Amino acid sequence: MNNVYDNQEFFEQYQSMREDKINANNLIENPIMISMLPDVKGKTILDLGCGDGNMDIRFIKMGAKSVLATDISCNMIEEAKKVNGDKNIEYKVLRMEDISNINQKFDIVYSSLAFHYIEDFDKLLNDIYNLLNPNGYLIYSQESPINTTFEPTKENSESKMIINGKFYYLFADYNREGVRHLIWNDVDVTKYHRTYATIVNSLVKNKFKIIEMKDSYASEEAIKLCPKYVRQIDKPYFTFVLAQK
């Protein structure tokens, strides 16, 4: 995983984007994650890619026993300690590739919009499985495979078009899994495209029981606040998985 959040310019742009409450994290991703979340009361939680810790403080307010919140970015962990610190949350700089070093078991592993940055998904799932207590839950969101398949280039920066009044996205390379480059806040970000079938097979191979899979949709309220979210009907931004050990 590349650590763009420790690029100072990127981090500041990202922070100002997140401070604006009208964004896809707040209006689309977070409500769906909350709706799929198992009961956290009295539970120990591991958060992978915790960012500024806004969910970790919520877990504690919802009655979680303790949270280990990890992120690759020192900037993010410093920010999280500052704005969302709590005696029952441990914030820790840790790459997701290194979680097998954690000497603790958890009832719930939670991860929001980080898994598409990870190259070796099978290893990640195996590590998570080993960190879960029996019957523990994995809940995560990622960019949807419908979304990660498209690699923007200088040539195709217009990734959508309207033909006779009907809206279409351009679509290609669904079966070509692997690296996708994109420029985000002027920084080159590397993501990994995996198909839905690969996600399912990796979960099955790593002995997870899939409970639910979901693609993102926008509520009427979200569409009112940000009209372009109506296009979630054509191409969901995010995919969500709830699975059990």
Next chain:
Amino acid sequence: MNNVYDNQEFFEQYQSMREDKINANNLIENPIMISMLPDVKGKTILDLGCGDGNMDIRFIKMGAKSVLATDISCNMIEEAKKVNGDKNIEYKVLRMEDISNINQKFDIVYSSLAFHYIEDFDKLLNDIYNLLNPNGYLIYSQESPINTTFEPTKENSESKMIINGKFYYLFADYNREGVRHLIWNDVDVTKYHRTYATIVNSLVKNKFKIIEMKDSYASEEAIKLCPKYVRQIDKPYFTFVLAQK
């Protein structure tokens, strides 16, 4: 499910298409189904949407004990009896919506490219579950959700385009599940679009254990015989599921 195969003109055009060995059923779908097939030796098999029975006679040659092969189309069942008859195969005209009337249990339920014609997928899976012996297998193929999402119209009959030398399909409506109309061999055919997530959730809800999910790809040999199959890398025609009771 609409029964276009009993429209005589459609049936004749379909038969002549299938007689040409260079088609996606023979070069793409069938090899993948065979590769995912559980051991059929000594097993009882139910085939849903058997067409001309070409797989049913293969099951018997591969050592299956017996096959009940069903299809909605009288034309197809007559053809199957004629060209692929065997004392251990019972060919029967039966709508997939009526399989709960079958008074027999099976080790394997097999279905090739028929489930996308069925509106109530949950009921179908529940019926299949009830027809399987303990630990029995469901193996099926359908048009891929990547493929069923697009509804061809007079306006967008050009469903693909090349931008700066790069190939793209037009893509829309992924989250709008339900009916899709298309004209095939001059007949209006109704299909149902379901997302990958819905397929997974329906299998889980109906107590199936998913073993493998796969999207179609074309072998080098298939691409040599039919160059357009190289586009399977962009948009797979078919999706396959192997699941267990």
